[in-house]
Amino acid sequence: MRGKTVSSPWQKAPERKQQRALKREAVLAAAARIFSEVGYHRASLDEVARVLNVTKPTLYYYFKNKEALLFACIEHGLEMLGGSVEGPHTAAESGLQRLMSYLRRYARLIETDFGRCAVRISDKELSEPSSKKIRRIKADIDRELRQMVVDGMADGSIASANPQITAFALAGALNSLGHWRHREDQTVTDKIIDEYISLLVDGLAPRDHAKAKPDRHTR
C-alpha cells in the first residue's frame, strides 16, 4: 500500500540500538512521508506507527503529541531551505543569478517529504504559538527572496514593478511543484524544474534573441 518504506531502526528481531536521536528522526521521517501524502488530518498516528513496525504509544515517547510532530516536520523542512541560502556568494553573480540558484534549491527541497509538508500543509493546522513560529520562519524566507529581487533590480538583472508581489508569486509558483505527480525518474524532475524556472525568468512572451547571447541565463 505504502511506497518504498522509510528505513526504520526498529527491526522486528531484537537487535535494536539504543540511539534515541536516530529513532526520533526515523519517527519524524515517517510522519513527514505520511503527512505529505495524505495531509495532516487524514494521517493517523496508528498508520505512522505501523510503517515503523511499532505501536502508537511509542511515538508519544519521542514526541509530545501529533501537533508537535507536524510542527517539527514543517520546521525541519523550512530550515533545510533557510540553510541553503548561504553558499559561495561571489560578488560577481548578478541578483538574477543568485535568485535562480535559490529557486532551484527551493524547487529541489519541495521534492522531499519535509519540503512538501512545509509547503502543502497550512500553518492553520497548528496552535497559535506554533503557527506564529512557522509564520516567522516563512516571513524570513520571503524577506530573503524579496531582497534578492531588490538586489537584482539594483544591478539591472531583474525587472519588477513590485518586489513584494514578485517574491510571493515566485514562491507560489514553486510551491505548486509540491502537487506535481512525479515519476521516480530524477531526470524528468530536474527537467521540470528547469522549465519551470525558465518560464519565470524569461516569461511567456518571446524575447528578441538577435542581440542576446544564446545562453542568456546559464546557471
Place this chain on the structure above:
Amino acid sequence: MRGKTVSSPWQKAPERKQQRALKREAVLAAAARIFSEVGYHRASLDEVARVLNVTKPTLYYYFKNKEALLFACIEHGLEMLGGSVEGPHTAAESGLQRLMSYLRRYARLIETDFGRCAVRISDKELSEPSSKKIRRIKADIDRELRQMVVDGMADGSIASANPQITAFALAGALNSLGHWRHREDQTVTDKIIDEYISLLVDGLAPRDHAKAKPDRHTR
C-alpha cells in the same frame, strides 16, 4: 468570529420562502466559505449550520453527506472557470492575448469561496469515484490551457519549450493566489493579479523596450 455572513434565506423569524433550490445554494455557499477558510477536515457541519441559523440535520436534507457537499463546492468552482472559456473569441486576438484574459478570469475566480475550494482542497479528500470526476474536469481545464499555449506558439506570440509544463506552471502560479491574505479592497486585489500576470508574461529578466511599444501587452 466569522466574517461577513453568507446571505441566508432562513430568517430567524418565520418569513421563509419554500424555494428549495435557493436554500440548497445557500447551504453550498456557506459550506464553500467554511471549507475554503479552514479546510475540509477542520470544517464542522455544525458550524456550517450555525452560520445559516439552522441545525445540522437540515443540511442532510439538502445534501447526502459531507463529502457530497465538498464535491459540489469543488465542481461548482471548476465549472465557473470552465464556463468562462467561451467569450468573444475573435480571430484577431493572439494566443497570448487569449491566454492572458483566461488567466485573469482564472485569477478572479480564485478570489471566490468556490474557487478557493477547488484550488486549495485536494481531491484526495473525496472518494475514488468523486475524485475521478474532479480530476476529469481539471484535466479538461489543463487541456484548454495547454491548447492556448500551443496556439500562441503557432502564431508566434508565446515562447515555450514545453506546453505541458508551461500550462502546469501557470495554473500552479495562479493557484497560489488562493493563499494570499487579501484585503477587502478590491483595487489592491486587481493590482496583485495584474502584477502576477505581468510577471508570468514578461518574466523576471528585463526586456529590451527600445523597439517595443510602451504598452506591449495590453489586455
Place this chain on the structure above:
DNA sequence: GGCATTTTTTACTTTCGAGTAACATAGTTT
C-alpha cells in the same frame, strides 16, 4: 378547519482516532 406534504428540530447512535495509564521486557549498573 382538517389532512397531506415539506421542512426542520430534538435527541440519539456511531465511529474514529488522539491521547493515557499501567504493565512488560530488555539492557545496564552495582
Place this chain on the structure above:
DNA sequence: AAACTATGTTACTCGAAAGTAAAAAATGCC
C-alpha cells in the same frame, strides 16, 4: 541477582464530529 532505567506494548478513556430516527412544526390544499 537485584534494582534501576530506557523503551515498548496492551488495553483502555475520551471527545469530537458525522450521521440518523423520529417527532414536531410549518406550509399548502381542499
